[in-house]
Amino acid sequence: ERAREILESGARRGSNRLGVEAMELLDAYGIPTPQGDVVSSPVEAEAIAEEIGDDVVMKIVSPDILHKSDIGGVEVGVPVEDVRDTYEDLVVRARNYQEDATILGVQVQEMVDLDNGVETILGMNRDPQFGPLLLFGLGGIFVEVLEDNTVSVAPVSETEARGMLDDIDSAPLLRGARGRDPVDEATLVETIQRLSQLVTDFPAIVELDINPLVATPDGVQAVDLRLTLD
Ligand code: ADP
Ligand code: MG
CATH class of the missing domain: 3.30.470.20 (ATP-grasp fold, B domain)
Known part of the structure; x- marks a missing residue:
């Protein structure tokens, strides 16, 4: 199954x-889990955000980062036009935290109220x-x-x-x-x-x-x- x-x-x-893989x-x-997906490029992230059709939450996905918000790895309320830049920001912050961190991508998620x-x-x-x-x-x-x-x-x-x-x-x-x-x-x-x-x-x-x-x-x-x- x-x-x-x-x-x-x-x-x-x-x-x-x-984490998100499960x-x-x-x-x-x-x-229930919020709508969304894990993507591996800024353009794909934007496409998911457009599909969601509202501000989104974006999170770094890395097995080396357990507490995402501690390293600035979570951005809430991201408007669609900022999604591509935010993707890059999240990756930079993860690299600053740990240069050789394995980065699987970024999770784009619907906002929960x-x-x-x-x-x-x-x-x-x-x-x-x-x-x-x-x-x-x-x-x-x-x-x-x-x-x-x-x-x-x-x-x-x-x-x-x-x-x-x-x-x-x-x-x-x-x-x-x-x-x-x-x-x-x-x-x-x-x-x-x-x-x-x-x-x-x-x-x-x-x-x-x-x-x-x-x-x-x-x-x-x-x-x-x-x-x-x-
Ligand atoms: P971590 O625990 O690894 O820092 P979370 O996914 O729990 O990462 O996100 C941290 C915080 O960000 C949550 O406790 C919540 O306050 C906020 N948050 C995360 N995802 C959402 C979402 N989809 N909608 C609204 N707020 C969110
Ligand atoms: Mg959490």
């Missing part, structure tokens, strides 16, 4: 760490004793600062997945604090269960992070993925 192929082709390339894995499990969304993190760490531990919490730039998260052993039932939402201190944020619309909780719960299924099906995945998983009133979007195979 498709999901298995994705992991195997990643493993064949000799890297046990996958986004399709999420799609295969019904976890962060103003009406909450950046969460949904991840998994395989514990030798307990098995796959799912982690859910507040994500994005707050992840290290606030450390608001909860852990549950996979596979999780619907009740357990819902309990993970209740568990975090920021739960009111998901439920529409400060006059915001509440996020689509049912989809969020379903997404936790889908990831639970994915990591149960693939014991070879030892670690996985969707950060951020943006939760909005209309559903969720897995914006960034990183995983490690054993």
Whole structure:
């Protein structure tokens, strides 16, 4: 099946760490990802942006760069007319960071509505004793600062997945604090269960992070993925 192929082709390339290459894995499990693609030239990047038809997000794709925004490897809100220049900028920044970095290309992605969304993190760490531990919490730039998260052993039932939402201190944020619309909780719960299924099906995945998983009133979007195979 498709999901298995994705992991195997990643493993064949000799890297046990996958990022955007594995986004399709999420799609295969019904976890939505923003529209877009990885390209290897400025002109192709522009074509994708035109297809998306709005401002885009652009990210450097390199196995040597784990935290893309730390090195200026993420540009949000790029208008189509700036896409070609931004492509070059991202590559220059990656080279400045590490001269011999392997650069696979640039990911051009549809913008997700962060103003009406909450950046969460949904991840998994395989514990030798307990098995796959799912982690859910507040994500994005707050992840290290606030450390608001909860852990549950996979596979999780619907009740357990819902309990993970209740568990975090920021739960009111998901439920529409400060006059915001509440996020689509049912989809969020379903997404936790889908990831639970994915990591149960693939014991070879030892670690996985969707950060951020943006939760909005209309559903969720897995914006960034990183995983490690054993
Ligand atoms: P990294 O974690 O490697 O720095 P991310 O892909 O998580 O890279 O991007 C960093 C931040 O940029 C995200 O936490 C989010 O705030 C913002 N961002 C990334 N992709 C999008 C997107 N498609 N729409 C809106 N904001 C985005
Ligand atoms: Mg990230």
